[in-house]
Amino acid sequence: xxxxxSSAIISLSMTCMSQVLVELGKKxxxxxxxxxxxxxxxxxxxxFALGSMRVNKLxxxxxISVRKPDSGLTKRILECFNSAYLIDKRPLKIIHQGEAExxxxxxxxxxxxxxxxERTTRLLLEDPKQLRxxxxxxxxQSVELNLEQVNRVRGLLPKVSVxxxxxxxxxxxxxxxxxxYMSKGExxxxxxxxxxxxxxxxxxxxxxxxxxxxxxx
Numbered sequence: 283x284x285x286x287x288s289s290a291i292i293s294l295s296m297t298c299m300s301q302v303l304v305e306l307g308k309k310x311x312x313x314x315x316x317x318x319x320x321x322x323x324x325x326x327x328x329x330f331a332l333g334s335m336r337v338n339k340l341x342x343x344x345x346i347s348v349r350k351p352d353s354g355l356t357k358r359i360l361e362c363f364n365s366a367y368l369i370d371k372r373p374l375k376i377i378h379q380g381e382a383e384x385x386x387x388x389x390x391x392x393x394x395x396x397x398x399x400e401r402t403t404r405l406l407l408e409d410p411k412q413l414r415x416x417x418x419x420x421x422x423q424s425v426e427l428n429l430e431q432v433n434r435v436r437g438l439l440p441k442v443s444v445x446x447x448x449x450x451x452x453x454x455x456x457x458x459x460x461x462x463y464m465s466k467g468e469x470x471x472x473x474x475x476x477x478x479x480x481x482x483x484x485x486x487x488x489x490x491x492x493x494x495x496x497x498x499x
Contacts, residue, residue: 283392284310284445287384288319289399289483291346293447295320295333296482297475302454303345305462310346310397311390313383317341317348351386355438359385362435363406367417368426374417376402388442395443397450401485404444407436448486451475452494470495 291312294300303310312320321338340346359382367374377385381403388396398404405413414427454460455472473495480486 283390284308284395284397285384285387285390285393286310286312286316286397287381287400287403288316290397290447290450291316291320291337292333293399293479293482293484294450295337297478298336299447299451299475299479300336300340302450302459303340304343305459306450306454306457308345308450311349311387311393312346313351313380313387314348315380315383319380349387349390351383352389355389356382356386358438359435362431366410366428366431367414368428369421369423371426374425376406385439388439393440393442395445397445397447399446399484404446404485406432407439407444446486447479447484448476448490448494451479
């Protein structure tokens with residue numbers, strides 16, 4: 283089971299990669315907030331209605347299910363992470379409700395990985411100091427980090443893998459799933475898919491795309 287926030291699900295939907303989850307046989311669990319973000323809310327508009335219909339099909343087929351996370355842990359994650367980075371003593375909002383709930387769901391025993399495309403959430407879990415450097419570049423200001431506070435919350439979460447939609451695509455490529463849905467022609471399938479995911483919001487660098495391209499060719 284994989285816990286996911288809305289970012290990766292939206293990336294996969296926007297690149298018409300939702301069916302890949304079915305082919306891989308991966309089960310995903312999301313919170314009610316994430317369901318609202320990827321299905322209920324966009325279904326009511328015109329721009330993203332088609333994508334939300336594709337995603338809703340995954341809920342209908344039980345590939346993605348909804349589970350309510352521990353509200354106390356979700357609140358702790360939000361409060362701690364969103365007060366751990368400061369500019370001029372003012373806290374920076376690092377994560378939102380859906381991301382915090384995805385992290386809280388990872389506490390469930392059957393969750394083996396967290397699927398999230400946002401760079402900030404990944405760095406919070408993997409390298410908080412690198413996130414501070416990123417925030418300083420983005421804001422062109424010095425950022426104060428309360429590392430003890432971050433580590434306290436990280437200590438409440440299980441040691442599970444953090445993956446992106448890019449890793450889902452790479453696995454699908456290795457298993458020959460992507461070639462079933464598209465013609466290679468003169469291009470490179472995995473490069474095309476990863477570029478599309480990047481433009482859809484997946485935090486993957488051009489260097490990483492080149493590494494995948496050369497490593498999976």
